[in-house]
Amino acid sequence: MTARQRKKRLKLKKARVWGPFILFLLMSVFLTAIIAISVSAFIQYALDSKLSGIVDTGTKMVTAIDEGGSKDALSAYSANYFITDKDNSITELVGVNTCETKDGDTLRSSEHGNLKYKLYSDTESESILDETDEDLGLNLRSLFGYIESYLKDHDSINFFTTNISTETNGVSPLIDIPVWISMDIGDSGRTLYYKGTVSININYVFSMIKIIAAIAIIYLIVFILMLINLIVNVIAQKKMRRRLLTDEITGGGNRLFFFYKSGQILCKRSNAKKRYAVLSIEFVKYLNYCVCHSIAEGDALLRGINSAILSQLGKKDIVSRFDSADFAVLINVADENDLNTRTDKLLSLLEDVSDDHKLDFHIGIYMIGAEQDKSSGGIKRKYIDPEECYNNARTARNVLLDNDSSGKAMFDEKLVEEQKWIDAVLEHQQAALEREEFAVYYQPKYDPRTNTLRGAEALIRWQSPELGFITPYRFIPIFEKNGFITEIDHYMLAHAARDQKRWLDQGKSCVPISVNISRAHFIEEDLAEQIRDIIDAEGAPHELIELELTESAFFDDKKMMIETISRLKSYGFTISMDDFGSGYSSLNSLKDMPLDVLKLDAEFFRGESQDGRDRIVVAEAIRLARSLNMRTVAEGVEVKEQVDFLAEQECDMIQGYYYAKPMPRDEFEERLS
Numbered sequence: 296m297t298a299r300q301r302k303k304r305l306k307l308k309k310a311r312v313w314g315p316f317i318l319f320l321l322m323s324v325f326l327t328a329i330i331a332i333s334v335s336a337f338i339q340y341a342l343d344s345k346l347s348g349i350v351d352t353g354t355k356m357v358t359a360i361d362e363g364g365s366k367d368a369l370s371a372y373s374a375n376y377f378i379t380d381k382d383n384s385i386t387e388l389v390g391v392n393t394c395e396t397k398d399g400d401t402l403r404s405s406e407h408g409n410l411k412y413k414l415y416s417d418t419e420s421e422s423i424l425d426e427t428d429e430d431l432g433l434n435l436r437s438l439f440g441y442i443e444s445y446l447k448d449h450d451s452i453n454f455f456t457t458n459i460s461t462e463t464n465g466v467s468p469l470i471d472i473p474v475w476i477s478m479d480i481g482d483s484g485r486t487l488y489y490k491g492t493v494s495i496n497i498n499y500v501f502s503m504i505k506i507i508a509a510i511a512i513i514y515l516i517v518f519i520l521m522l523i524n525l526i527v528n529v530i531a532q533k534k535m536r537r538r539l540l541t542d543e544i545t546g547g548g549n550r551l552f553f554f555y556k557s558g559q560i561l562c563k564r565s566n567a568k569k570r571y572a573v574l575s576i577e578f579v580k581y582l583n584y585c586v587c588h589s590i591a592e593g594d595a596l597l598r599g600i601n602s603a604i605l606s607q608l609g610k611k612d613i614v615s616r617f618d619s620a621d622f623a624v625l626i627n628v629a630d631e632n633d634l635n636t637r638t639d640k641l642l643s644l645l646e647d648v649s650d651d652h653k654l655d656f657h658i659g660i661y662m663i664g665a666e667q668d669k670s671s672g673g674i675k676r677k678y679i680d681p682e683e684c685y686n687n688a689r690t691a692r693n694v695l696l697d698n699d700s701s702g703k704a705m706f707d708e709k710l711v712e713e714q715k716w717i718d719a720v721l722e723h724q725q726a727a728l729e730r731e732e733f734a735v736y737y738q739p740k741y742d743p744r745t746n747t748l749r750g751a752e753a754l755i756r757w758q759s760p761e762l763g764f765i766t767p768y769r770f771i772p773i774f775e776k777n778g779f780i781t782e783i784d785h786y787m788l789a790h791a792a793r794d795q796k797r798w799l800d801q802g803k804s805c806v807p808i809s810v811n812i813s814r815a816h817f818i819e820e821d822l823a824e825q826i827r828d829i830i831d832a833e834g835a836p837h838e839l840i841e842l843e844l845t846e847s848a849f850f851d852d853k854k855m856m857i858e859t860i861s862r863l864k865s866y867g868f869t870i871s872m873d874d875f876g877s878g879y880s881s882l883n884s885l886k887d888m889p890l891d892v893l894k895l896d897a898e899f900f901r902g903e904s905q906d907g908r909d910r911i912v913v914a915e916a917i918r919l920a921r922s923l924n925m926r927t928v929a930e931g932v933e934v935k936e937q938v939d940f941l942a943e944q945e946c947d948m949i950q951g952y953y954y955a956k957p958m959p960r961d962e963f964e965e966r967l968s
């Protein structure tokens with residue numbers, strides 16, 4: 296998995312709704328702070344300007360005292376004041392002394408140029424002023440206390456509707472809050488204390504409260520909207536994620552869920568010591584099942600399979616439907632034995648998942664060992680790619696493709712190599728045919744009694760510029776599977792016939808050349824005519840061409856086979872049964888087929904002779920062939936004793952390394968002359 300894909304998958308995990316919300320919160324805090332700072336600066340300014348009037352009065356009183364002004368003149372400035380001497384004793388008192396002069400009760404000591412004053416609370420009224428770090432603050436609780444009692448005294452005034460002013464309705468909009476101020480009287484050591492009034496206009500307070508409330512309400516609304524948006528988004532994302540990861544048919548996980556979840560489990564550090572197996576489970580004949588039943592029943596079956604697998608899983612194991620009837624499973628296993636028992640159990644459970652059928656399943660298995668345990672497939676957790684793991688399990692399952700019945704297969708690195716090879720062959724086959732990269736090799740057949748050349752078999756070799764020199768065992772089985780083998784048969788027939796024609800024209804004494812005809816070819820009704828036309832196109836005489844049919848081909852459509860063989864014979868071709876005795880019981884075919892040559896399989900001449908039994912079989916096979924008017928060719932003969940024995944038994948020909956290996960055309964040509 297690339298880093299990009301990993302990131303993409305991780306994104307699934309993260310909700311993307313918190314970003315704007317957090318941004319909004321931060322902005323709110325920032326704005327609130329700015330508003331708070333501005334409001335406090337404004338209050339500070341307002342209080343200072345309110346105080347300046349009172350301080351002004353004090354200055355005037357001090358001047359008047361200095362100038363020896365009368366009590367009456369002074370009380371015009373303030374109804375309550377007193378003067379203390381050097382010893383702090385009151386020398387003169389007018390009105391009532393309600394000044395809070397004890398230590399610590401000073402609200403403020405201020406020194407602005409020449410002007411010095413101290414501020415005190417009034418003992419009989421609550422102070423709305425607080426001192427904070429030399430600055431005056433507003434004590435909101437007591438301010439609201441004042442407002443409350445003001446409103447009590449003025450029934451007609453309403454926060455929401457009244458717009459009072461002294462001019463219009465005669466009600467004072469001012470709330471008076473008493474404060475005491477002290478000032479030194481020159482250098483005499485005497486001090487003047489007097490009571491002043493801070494007046495706050497109720498209209499300003501109302502406006503202030505309204506503005507702040509409006510801002511707060513706007514904030515609250517935006518906040519609630521954001522919150523609703525957040526909740527809606529979270530729900531939508533959750534829904535979307537569920538839909539994204541859920542399989543529409545089974546209701547369980549889908550392929551994305553499998554990769555996402557298994558990635559989380561497999562790459563987790565704390566799981567590094569655990570062993571896991573990734574399974575690819577396929578219901579083999581799902582399409583047939585749907586054809587015979589219905590898509591709805593097919594879906595129901597898939598749900599049944601999903602539940603059956605689920606019932607066998609541990610708490611942290613997972614299953615997902617990958618596609619069609621292919622399920623991906625991740626299980627935590629103790630060891631290989633555990634894996635075997637669990638997969639066997641799963642397989643037998645799945646086979647019985649339908650009430651009226653026994654179903655067949657293929658399980659491909661890929662083991663992931665503990666991280667340290669490299670010998671048993673352990674790899675570093677961070678390098679684990681769930682996609683690759685699943686693909687490996689699928690590759691293992693691919694081995695079972697041709698099996699109709701249930702089975703399981705373990706992944707092996709060789710399987711990948713094999714698949715890559717098959718792909719390479721498929722990629723190059725057509726071009727190879729067009730560029731004539733297939734070479735015809737000839738393996739001579741000798742009469743063991745006279746040691747003379749009696750025939751040859753044309754065998755294919757692939758000289759590929761891309762893939763190198765390739766022997767038929769590596770590509771013929773692939774061509775047989777994909778049908779390309781029929782092209783090869785035509786190619787070989789044409790080339791063998793062309794060579795024969797050339798040799799004849801050169802005056803060489805030609806021997807019959809046998810060409811292999813694959814089993815796949817026999818489904819074509821006009822095969823005999825196709826072969827005849829190919830040979831005729833090259834101009835080679837029919838009697839110099841022999842056709843080798845493998846023994847297994849005789850089991851397909853017997854009637855058609857007999858027909859084709861009869862027609863081929865009528866055109867003058869010789870027919871031989873290849874690989875006789877290689878595994879299929881073919882005595883029956885011998886009975887029915889009008890064959891000319893019997894090729895004894897190389898297996899007869901392999902291994903140690905066990906008390907001569909194989910010799911008896913070979914001798915009897917030659918005898919049987921002769922009784923049926925057939926010639927015999929012994930294949931794969933490598934040692935002299937076998938040659939002598941076969942000569943003794945009057946075997947007609949030997950094709951084996953003892954005489955010669957398959958050889959290029961030019962080399963074979965020399966043997967002809």
Ligand code: C2E
Binds near residue numbers: 738897
């Ligand atoms: P086959 O038709 O049974 O061919 C005989 C194989 O046995 C040849 O292998 C040959 O090289 C090998 N052989 C012969 N004598 C000896 C011996 O003494 N010792 C040993 N160890 N081997 C011996 P080759 O050429 O590799 O071909 C393998 C198979 O590939 C053939 O088996 C045939 O089934 C298929 N094949 C080869 N060429 C063609 C072709 O042109 N068309 C088709 N349809 N199949 C072909």
Ligand code: CA
Binds near residue numbers: 752811843873
């Ligand atoms: Ca052959």
Ligand code: CA
Binds near residue numbers: 873874894896930
């Ligand atoms: Ca053979």
